[in-house]
């Protein structure tokens with residue numbers, strides 16, 4: 176694609192155009208309603224009446240202006256030598272009409288018109304070298320639906336192939352005023368925009384039921400327009416499309432983007448209910464070359480979709496591209512699937528990009544109607560193709576404070592059938608901060624499954640992933656694992672949890688290669704390698720359920736080790752108060768690395784050992800030795816002054832944490848057990864040295880039958896000190 180003009184091109188061109196129009200038409204340009212605040216609800220369709228003062232009917236496809244355009248009435252009575260009224264004449268006459276009341280430009284072109292294509296039932300208005308005048312009056316409706324006939328497509332075609340203005344001015348319909356409506360038109364072959372809505376007075380306009388890009392029969396244009404619709408220079412409160420299916424625009428095949436919203440003063444516009452990037456069937460691509468919708472240069476508070484009025488944004492290079500924009504809401508859209516909500520129809524470069532300082536944007540919401548389906552994106556073999564990609568590279572402004580809630584990412588509209596994105600579901604790249612994926616409130620969790628790489632990958636700091644279903648369907652049952660890890664964290668100081676369910680992923684549920692991340696209160700189950708693999712320093716795993724992982728094929732080493740939790744080649748991990756059970760391998764393995772504390776967990780029923788140290792992990796510290804064991808007391812020998820934790824289990828692991836104490840300087844310890852353990856159960860212990868190296872479990876000892884209660888043991892030798900309080904999972908050394 177060759178850029179025809181800068182995205183952030185000179186603002187002087189539209190301003191110059193406005194000035195020229197002002198010179199031509201004088202102060203009547205100023206819309207009477209420009210001073211009051213405008214809302215989309217102000218939008219209304221101009222009523223079509225028979226009055227010559229409010230209605231002008233285009234009767235020729237010719238682009239000649241030979242009539243008296245000083246008013247609608249004069250044009251009706253003096254249409255010129257051709258005896259017909261052209262669209263250009265109609266627009267000139269509306270601009271000359273004082274800005275009171277609604278005006279309508281209707282169409283009634285005869286079958287004898289040279290622009291008529293009887294086979295397609297279309298009439299083509301081939302414009303000359305000069306663009307049409309801007310809609311500068313306000314409250315004007317151009318309604319192609321008024322042309323007799325009832326095809327399923329807009330049959331009045333404006334063809335801009337011959338328009339040849341200065342850079343940025345070869346547009347189809349330009350709107351610089353308020354409360355105008357463009358309905359039921361096809362605009363093709365404009366060198367710049369099919370529709371340009373520009374300036375602070377361009378408010379509360381409607382574009383609905385149009386084809387902006389494709390020909391009326393849905394084929395690609397001979398010369399694609401640059402933007403289907405562009406909103407810029409302070410345009411606000413405009414609506415492109417709408418909730419009514421009849422309001423849907425088809426915006427496809429443009430040389431840059433379907434819709435461009437740009438400039439820091441451009442705000443509160445809505446793009447809703449459109450089909451963007453597809454052909455009229457909604458099942459095949461007709462690509463907008465850069466993005467379906469792009470928000471750039473600081474445009475803010477715009478809405479893409481909305482509850483029950485989402486767009487179909489598929490088949491583009493990128494579905495939605497926010498380049499530095501703020502406070503955009505992206506809701507209710509289908510991004511990367513066909514109109515049937517199931518068949519993949521990729522945005523080749525990815526579903527949504529939030530780049531270069533994009534901030535405070537919301538993707539999704541807490542209601543089903545606000546949910547985006549972001550699935551099936553990415554071209555095969557592409558290095559792009561995430562569901563959602565956030566980054567700032569190079570880092571010129573942090574991409575920050577963005578929220579992703581309640582979406583389906585990698586699954587179809589049912590939430591349970593696979594439709595993976597080609598790469599990650601969500602990639603939170605460099606230069607990103609304070610992204611929230613999911614949340615703790617009802618409805619905030621995303622379903623993230625079946626993506627070609629991982630579910631979520633984080634390569635920056637200060638982000639949170641909470642409350643999501645990652646690798647499992649919306650029904651909480653269907654197995655939809657992501658192809659690599661459920662979540663991979665490469666950056667530091669992120670938070671995973673609470674309340675993610677991360678299951679059925681083809682590698683680990685969670686893989687941490689960065690540091691100082693907190694993993695709190697998640698469920699990690701049935702992941703092929705491990706529930707959690709820790710390969711970066713000083714991470715904390717607390718209060719998680721890690722169950723039934725490690726069932727994949729034989730793999731080795733590093734994060735390929737199968738286990739409940741793998742700590743590999745790294746230091747300073749704290750594994751505390753987790754339930755680690757039923758894994759098809761070791762419960763917790765430390766493979767190299769030092770100072771990894773494993774404290775106050777429940778570890779049970781793992782196929783292999785509860786805790787295993789390998790390759791010098793945790794300095795290979797041997798477990799403590801149990802001595803006298805009764806139903807109410809465990810004593811033994813540990814490393815001097817080490818923290819000793821005592822457990823009971825039906826087998827040889829540590830299901831129930833009974834308490835912790837500190838060994839004496841002689842290494843002796845004694846731990847009261849209250850209430851007493853049932854005879855026949857096993858007890859075991861770990862110890863953790865002053866460097867934070869936790870041992871494996873001591874060989875289990877069966878509590879003897881008939882052991883007498885011994886609530887006040889009196890061991891010979893110095894009485895080992897007891898920890899200040901029993902049964903409190905003290906985890907600080």
Ligand SMILES: [Ca+2]
Pocket residue numbers: 239240241242254255256257258259260261264
């Ligand atoms: Ca005429």
Ligand SMILES: [Ca+2]
Pocket residue numbers: 780781782783784785828
């Ligand atoms: Ca075992």
